[in-house]
Amino acid sequence: MSVKYIPVQWNLNKWMYDACMLAGVAAFLWVFIKVAPGLLSHERPISSQIHNARAFGACAFLMLSIILAIGPLAKLDSRFMPLLYNRRHFGVITAFVATAHATYVINWYFNFSAVPKFEAMLSSNTNFGQLLGFPFEAFGIFALLCLLILAATSHDFWLKFLTAPVWKRLHYLIYPAYIAVVAHISFGILQDQQSLFLPVFFIVTAFAVALLHVWAYMAERKTGDPLATADGDWMRICQADEIEEGRARIALLPDGKRVAVFKHEGKLSAISNACAHQNGPLGEGRIIDCLVTCPWHGFQYRVTDGQSPAPFTEKIPTYNLRVQDGAVLVDPHANPPGTHVDPVEVA
């Protein structure tokens, strides 16, 4: 949360997160390049450029896999939630590592071509009509382009400017990017590997990412947010006594938006479930210091008017609410962001 934009919002947690990540990247590259060439079938003489390209490529693949695993892991087990906190820095570093991989490859294989190196890269293999010898470089170029777009639009300005839903849709590019990376490896280095280590590492990692996503989706389907049921012009959310103090119940409204009904100091308030920052699920968070706190990045809002405390300026819609025969009913028409609604006493 910030009032004016700054280049990077650092804090101690982010420093620690980034330090661990960079140490991991350095350790991976060191092991790949210095310690384990035998494991990787590099006992055959190859140039240091190729060795470095493979090291950075493998590192980028692993980093991208971890980034993609964090989301489903956090859905399946909230203990992984802290990994979500600074995932965008992880993505930016991944884009740098992938760019280093591409730079090594282009400078080694295409630098002294008869035509400019980027043109040489695009024209060196055009066998798009066959699987064997398919130009796997095209997958790599596509994936790198996606990663660069994601990294370049990671600043909070883009979230506010594009709106979180458009930003999210843009950042869905990570999925085709990962599929392209899998194809880049499958039709590229996998075809050349004689040792078992790298193919097994690649296949196990890729299938783990796929499995985690399917698992998290199935779990979400089973325990997902319930549909609010119509009760005249109002929508029935749950029974008032089902809501724990400091927590919320979430329900899906007919317009596709989600409402979160919080209980604070024994009274109920309804706000949008979507955080103004990245549309994180506010209803899965809790009230800390009298403020609803987003579980993703810690953005905070007053439960009665959906506004962040001064000097912050974020605000979210609120909903009118009433309790009837112990049931919580919500007006499905959201109030404009920041509208105060008196909290309702639980009868």
Next chain:
Amino acid sequence: MMAAGLVIFAEYWLMVGAVVALIFLTIGIDRIDEDARGAYIFRPLLVPGVLLIWPLVLWRWYALETGRADETKRYKAVRGAHGFVAIGMAIAIGVIIATGLSIKQTWPDHIAPERLSEAGQ
């Protein structure tokens, strides 16, 4: 020919993006985002993004300037595609890896070469 065309296209795309970045980051951003007013150090960080997605920047700038942006959509989280993405990605990964393994060529490089005829014959 095709490759040269793609490189030229990329160059023009980035050149137009540079012009958009120059105008947007010096004039436009102050008009459409109050949090950017008086904040300058972060702006160079936005240049790569504008270079890459300048049509989206222009569309959004236009929508905000003209009041056509539907701000209520800001609070409708994008969650409907999760299932499609999860299942689709898992299938794609499986198919691609299976295809890659099925076309993999092997050769007996672990077998020592065997001389089939005597030297000099």
